[in-house]
Amino acid sequence: MHKTSKLLFCFPFLLCLSTALHAQNLETERLQDSKVWIDPALESINGSQPIVVWFDEQFLGQGDSFQKRTTEFKGQKRSDLRSRVIQTLKQLSENTIAQIAIDLRSLEQAGHVSDIKRHWIINGFSCSVNAKGLDAIQKLKGVAKIFRKRPVFNPSNSNQGPEFLSTIPTSTFAVNKVESYPWNIKQIRAPEVWNQYGITGKGTLNVVHDFGFKLDIPPLAQTLYTNSKEIPGNNKDDDNNGLIDDYHGFNFDAGNANINEPRINRGSIIHGNACAAMISGTFATNTTNAIGIAPESQWAPVIGAGSIEQAVEWAIEQGADTYSMSFSQPNLGALRTHWRKVMEQAAFCGVVFISGAGNFAAGNGLAPIPVQMRNPEDIPNAVLGVAGVGQDGNRPVFSSQGPVEWNTHHYKDGRVNKPDFATLNFQINCVDLEGNLSNQASGNSFAGPHMAGIVSLMLSANPELLPWEVKEILIKTAKDIGKPGFDFQSGHGFVNAYDAVTEALKWKK
Numbered sequence: 001m002h003k004t005s006k007l008l009f010c011f012p013f014l015l016c017l018s019t020a021l022h023a024q025n026l027e028t029e030r031l032q033d034s035k036v037w038i039d040p041a042l043e044s045i046n047g048s049q050p051i052v053v054w055f056d057e058q059f060l061g062q063g064d065s066f067q068k069r070t071t072e073f074k075g076q077k078r079s080d081l082r083s084r085v086i087q088t089l090k091q092l093s094e095n096t097i098a099q100i101a102i103d104l105r106s107l108e109q110a111g112h113v114s115d116i117k118r119h120w121i122i123n124g125f126s127c128s129v130n131a132k133g134l135d136a137i138q139k140l141k142g143v144a145k146i147f148r149k150r151p152v153f154n155p156s157n158s159n160q161g162p163e164f165l166s167t168i169p170t171s172t173f174a175v176n177k178v179e180s181y182p183w184n185i186k187q188i189r190a191p192e193v194w195n196q197y198g199i200t201g202k203g204t205l206n207v208v209h210d211f212g213f214k215l216d217i218p219p220l221a222q223t224l225y226t227n228s229k230e231i232p233g234n235n236k237d238d239d240n241n242g243l244i245d246d247y248h249g250f251n252f253d254a255g256n257a258n259i260n261e262p263r264i265n266r267g268s269i270i271h272g273n274a275c276a277a278m279i280s281g282t283f284a285t286n287t288t289n290a291i292g293i294a295p296e297s298q299w300a301p302v303i304g305a306g307s308i309e310q311a312v313e314w315a316i317e318q319g320a321d322t323y324s325m326s327f328s329q330p331n332l333g334a335l336r337t338h339w340r341k342v343m344e345q346a347a348f349c350g351v352v353f354i355s356g357a358g359n360f361a362a363g364n365g366l367a368p369i370p371v372q373m374r375n376p377e378d379i380p381n382a383v384l385g386v387a388g389v390g391q392d393g394n395r396p397v398f399s400s401q402g403p404v405e406w407n408t409h410h411y412k413d414g415r416v417n418k419p420d421f422a423t424l425n426f427q428i429n430c431v432d433l434e435g436n437l438s439n440q441a442s443g444n445s446f447a448g449p450h451m452a453g454i455v456s457l458m459l460s461a462n463p464e465l466l467p468w469e470v471k472e473i474l475i476k477t478a479k480d481i482g483k484p485g486f487d488f489q490s491g492h493g494f495v496n497a498y499d500a501v502t503e504a505l506k507w508k509k
């Protein structure tokens, strides 16, 4: 991605011009660290290390800023807040990077720094450094924190299927054509929303962050997102966002549009497809069996656990409403602070983040509390961490439990109540490589997408709900299960689409 470092220096002028025409930026904050904080994992550098750097000035500066700033925007519309926060974040990023651009370029030319990527979702940048580069960067103006990033998995790009669909097939879904649905769709009460309110997820975009997808199966092809400003497969960045051919989605770790990544198990179930189909699937192939909770919503695939800033920025730019993450990262170290800040600031851009609770409460994967739930489902407020139950209402033994703990250099919450909610996670019907519902699988990978489907319906019913209002409604309408009140197995309780949408409609602005 040599292109990106060039952009670093070209972009500011263009964007300054456009933002000057807009309304006043929102208030920003300072981190107030007395000196530059450096990730202990960087203490002895051998060779080149990937890092991400935070500047001192951020939209949310303090560890408790998320909660404080939500009160500032009470009653505002999500669309208004989104545009104002994006503008503020981008302006801040441009202004700050401009002050060190020349120094950074010198370090790059001297070979101490490489692969520079500016971020706006947090005010900072990623790059790779050697020991001299790290030493120099901490002396640059405004630098406050330096995290070690995980090395990006370098995927093979062997062709596993079409990367682009030449046309999006017409949806076969219509509420009055539905003849059946699997038990989980019924239990989550989605058909009652379709039938009573005619709400099917229209107008919402659900980003599914996973490890690989097959795009051409009918129930998913029909609701696949397309970036109308990008021409697919011409090897050009038509919309000038730094990404070539980001038409349906993007593989940020590979730096290309190949989301048919071969690392995944391509047996009978593809993980990304199974999750996406629970949210935005239409009818199982050649049937009238409705398999998605929000069957007229759209979905977009992304890969990029090593490039979360870019993936989230892209999601925001495409207008994402939900961002579903059915993965769990153990031992992320100090970097979990960075993930949390990315999602907190992105929540102010209107995105509801959702992650399954993980499957580490039993068996070989057993992990102790408070690390049974991992990142990103351990992130408070900005991420809904979702556990689950089976058809009989019982919690399977694998389902990860809270609480979690936040005692980092930046976040000092102590013990945090998790999970937030329960949906379904046991013997769930999953689409296969042809789009048939021929397999069952279990795990909280599926609890998250059930929640994403419900939130998609809520935001289709009431698009201006703020992310924290969505959570408030879910708390209000969740049915208490397990131990009375909040509990560390099912959170605030079992959520259902019908009560959540009914309440969301009452909150119209």
Ligand SMILES: [Ca+2]
Pocket (backbone or CB within 6 Å): 230, 236, 237, 238, 239, 240, 241, 242, 243, 244, 245, 246
């Ligand atoms: Ca592009």
Ligand SMILES: [Ca+2]
Pocket (backbone or CB within 6 Å): 230, 231, 232, 233, 234, 235, 236, 237, 238, 244, 245, 246
């Ligand atoms: Ca293109």
